[in-house]
Amino acid sequence: MVMLDFISIGEVMIQLNSLTPGPLRYARYFEVHVAGAEANVMIGLSKLGYKTGLITRVGGDEFGELIIRTLRGEDVDVSQVKVMEDAPTGIYFIQRHYPIPGKSTVFYYRHGSAASHLNEEDVNEEYVKRARAVFLTGITPALSKSAYNACKKLYNLAREYKLDIIFDTNIRMKLWKTPENARSGLKLFLEGLKILFTNKEDLKILFPENTMEEAVKELLGTGIDYIVVKMGEEGSKAFTADGVEIYEKAVTMPFVEDVIGAGDAFDAVFIASIYRGLGVEKALRYANIAGALAVTVRGDIEAQPTWRVLELMDKYLREKMEFLR
Numbered sequence: 001m002v003m004l005d006f007i008s009i010g011e012v013m014i015q016l017n018s019l020t021p022g023p024l025r026y027a028r029y030f031e032v033h034v035a036g037a038e039a040n041v042m043i044g045l046s047k048l049g050y051k052t053g054l055i056t057r058v059g060g061d062e063f064g065e066l067i068i069r070t071l072r073g074e075d076v077d078v079s080q081v082k083v084m085e086d087a088p089t090g091i092y093f094i095q096r097h098y099p100i101p102g103k104s105t106v107f108y109y110r111h112g113s114a115a116s117h118l119n120e121e122d123v124n125e126e127y128v129k130r131a132r133a134v135f136l137t138g139i140t141p142a143l144s145k146s147a148y149n150a151c152k153k154l155y156n157l158a159r160e161y162k163l164d165i166i167f168d169t170n171i172r173m174k175l176w177k178t179p180e181n182a183r184s185g186l187k188l189f190l191e192g193l194k195i196l197f198t199n200k201e202d203l204k205i206l207f208p209e210n211t212m213e214e215a216v217k218e219l220l221g222t223g224i225d226y227i228v229v230k231m232g233e234e235g236s237k238a239f240t241a242d243g244v245e246i247y248e249k250a251v252t253m254p255f256v257e258d259v260i261g262a263g264d265a266f267d268a269v270f271i272a273s274i275y276r277g278l279g280v281e282k283a284l285r286y287a288n289i290a291g292a293l294a295v296t297v298r299g300d301i302e303a304q305p306t307w308r309v310l311e312l313m314d315k316y317l318r319e320k321m322e323f324l325r
């Protein structure tokens with residue numbers, strides 16, 4: 001069995017991204033992409049030289065075939081991908097720049113999809129124990145009770161075998177339905193983490209009584225090494241167990257095509273940079289660059305950077321700052 005650096009569990013879908021901005025009722029052309037938060041992060045890490053794998057289910061249809069080919073093409077291990085003949089591959093649509101210019105809205109058609117049937121049997125102990133780290137998000141546990149149990153098994157195995165656990169809260173209210181469901185569903189996954197990615201809105205759902213600073217303090221108390229709060233156009237903050245707090249301004253791009261997937265590109269680069277020993281400041285800087293690059297294209301994975309692109313962009317942005325000074 002292969003030895004992998006990072007593994008994850010989650011749904012990969014076909015993304016139908018409207019070619020024209022504005023309300024979908026007027027959209028006539030959609031572009032096909034392959035995306036899903038956990039797959040996006042595995043692909044992002046793969047582009048940065050890490051060996052990754054994904055546990056998932058796809059339908060026995062053409063879309064499932066496309067997903068498997070895409071994962072393979074991006075060098076993500078697909079040995080734990082099951083093809084289900086009696087359930088479809090999930091799809092979703094993206095509406096861009098409406099109602100708010102610069103923002104996108106997601107419409108899911110994933111209920112009853114193959115990946116919503118993920119269950120504990122899909123999590124193979126032999127596969128998990130060979131990995132170095134496990135990446136989980138708050139999306140997969142919201143897909144169904146059985147998918148929740150699969151995530152719980154993966155999380156518990158990771159703890160048992162002392163693998164690093166990285167979690168992105170990624171609360172999708174369209175899936176959880178109520179903040180209470182999200183809060184009670186996700187509490188279990190917040191202990192013993194190496195890295196926690198979150199945002200202000202998710203922290204408010206998870207810790208309704210606390211300010212962001214109080215929530216971060218409480219989480220750091222559970223032994224998390226790094227907490228990263230992604231704030232979109234406002235930049236991002238990283239907090240470490242040894243008391244370091246860093247703020248990095250967002251990198252603004254001259255145009256925005258589609259913001260969906262920026263957070264995943266951010267995660268992949270932050271994780272890769274930490275594991276490469278670049279330090280938290282550089283990790284945050286590179287992650288912001290990756291998030292900014294992701295919004296310049298439709299699709300989540302297409303603009304994810306290599307190290308060379310990160311170095312180039314970093315240099316370009318610094319020179320631009322010097323020039324403007």
Ligand code: KDG
Nearest residue numbers: 035036037139260261264300
């Ligand atoms: O982070 C981007 C993802 O949210 C998007 O690609 C779709 O995976 C997705 C989801 O479940 O929302």
